[in-house]
Amino acid sequence: MTSEIVETSGQSLSVASNDDRVRLREGSAVLRISESDATSKAGNEITETADPSEETRMILNMGPSHPSTHGVLRLILELEGETVERSKPVIGYLHTGMEKTAETLSYAQGSTNVTRMDYASPLFTELAFSLAVEKLLEIEVPPRATWIRMLMCELNRISSHLLFQATNGMDLGAVSMMIYGWREREEVLRFFEKVTGLRMNHNYIRPGGVAVDLHDGWQADLRNLLEIIPPRLDEYDDLLTGQPLFQKRLQGVGSLNTSEALALSATGPILRSTGYDWDLRKDEPYLAYDQVDFDVIVGTHGDSFDRFAIRLNEVRESLRIVEQILDLMPSGDYRIQDKKITPPPRARIDESMEALIHHFKIFTEGFHVPPGEVYVAVESPRGELGCYLVSDGSSNPYRMHIRGPSFVNLQTLPHLMRGGLIADAVAVISSIDPIMGEVDR
Incomplete structure (x- = not known):
């Protein structure tokens, strides 16, 4: 494993540079599948695959109403038995613009x-x-x-x-x-x-x-x-x-x-x-x-x-x-x-017409x-x-x-979930501590 020096606030830190696992396109932990395909294939074994070793894998939808996903987070999991091989987080169920x-x-x-x-x-x-x-x-x-x-x-x-x-x-x-x-x-x-x-x-x-x-x-x-x-x-x-x-x-x-x-x-x-x-x-x-x-x-x-x-x-x-x-x-x-x-103190609004107008302009027109x-x-x-x-x-x-x-x-x-069990997926999601209101905004 190689390492590199990263400058942070005047300090030099030696950081492991082995990030190949998260940069892979082929063989990645990210499941590249559309939401509609995942819905149609959920619960069924994958048969259309170029890799024979993947024929026994199954697609499972977890969420968006699962209590362990900490909100309306949907996860599409590709499973080999109970082991998570690939996954895809699906967001947008709480989008408020x-x-x-x-x-x-x-x-x-x-x-x-x-x-x-x-x-x-x-x-x-x-x-x-x-x-x-x-x-x-x-x-x-x-x-x-x-x-x-x-x-x-x-x-x-x-x-x-x-x-x-x-x-x-x-x-x-x-x-x-x-x-x-x-x-x-x-x-x-x-x-x-x-x-x-x-x-x-x-x-x-x-x-x-x-x-x-x-x-x-x-x-x-x-x-x-x-x-x-x-x-x-x-x-x-x-x-x-x-x-x-x-x-x-x-x-x-x-x-x-x-x-x-x-x-x-x-x-x-x-x-x-x-x-x-x-x-x-x-x-x-x-x-x-x-x-x-x-x-x-x-x-x-x-x-x-x-x-x-x-x-x-x-x-x-x-x-x-x-x-x-x-x-x-x-x-x-x-x-x-x-x-x-800043608006005038609340008490002055009842005493001064100028303060009332000032307060009105701040909260209607703004600054x-x-x-x-x-x-x-x-x-x-x-x-x-x-x-x-x-x-x-x-x-x-x-x-x-x-x-x-x-x-x-x-x-x-x-x-984080690749190679772990479904039960471990719950622990991993919890350790991320996501707030879906902040995710979807």
Whole structure:
């Protein structure tokens, strides 16, 4: 196996360059068959093939309404007995046209749209969109707004990874984990509800800052979270990490090396599970991540167990960040005081006709953004989440595209599942942790 040197943030990393497996056209793990052909051949042996060894293979449709596909994901599997030889992910069952819809919405309305993409971690899409708009406007939000954004995103990372622990355990037969994971996630969602008024799809991070300031008593609520969650993560270690049956279901299942992950553009826990130390919070810092101390968790074997362990320990690192934010949170404004971008305080609308008109214009006409194009990326729980915006100088985006990590990471599935059993396919899908709202958009 050859290797090459890759430069990342001034550091040289030796990376295995054996990515032939994912670059093959002939003999690939990707099943190249149309959806209609797969439907007609489902349950039947393949007879029309140039390779006699493939005559005993069968096509099986898994999903799009299967509980283990984490949404409306359809998988076309080519099986040799119970072994998956080739597969094809089929998407589009949840397509809502959000990127096209963005062209009809003003920048002030944009967060309401993008927050519904990754519904397990909506604040990250709001953040990427807001940072992109602010870069086009060439404005900087107040320090308090930056730290509030960082606090809310890390809490959202915790809630997303807790949801993964719940569903991953359920997929593998650890039914009690579904109860425990949701129990801890509920504590975080209660905090979100106090701050934003909503448990999900918050529309909280907006161009210019955040919608409202943190509520009275937020410090006590955070300290309560910091007291509750860590000991329960230790319980997860007892229930799952050291459990022999759990280890056998995940260790060595769905393995990927660094070069293969890079060739497939995988990011987040999938890339880090191969041992590649890449996290945008460290390597391309945004917000105030360069002012807090935390570790980037990496794996060794690139398998499903490493991806599980990375997410579990990332919760601990996010709790470290939250604890530091609690002490470092600055005072001041929670949004920029620019009347062309931010609406007046709610209380003034009842007192001033000018404030009412100002509020009306912001939310109907919106604010104009200088012409240009920009790409901004943040580290979501699933990897690099990017927002590409093109402005023509009007109050609506000319074009918006979201680089959804779930969409990109899904293309690793055929390579991760090849040679494994159908039961292993369930474990592999769970380890990818896809959110179909972000895939289809």
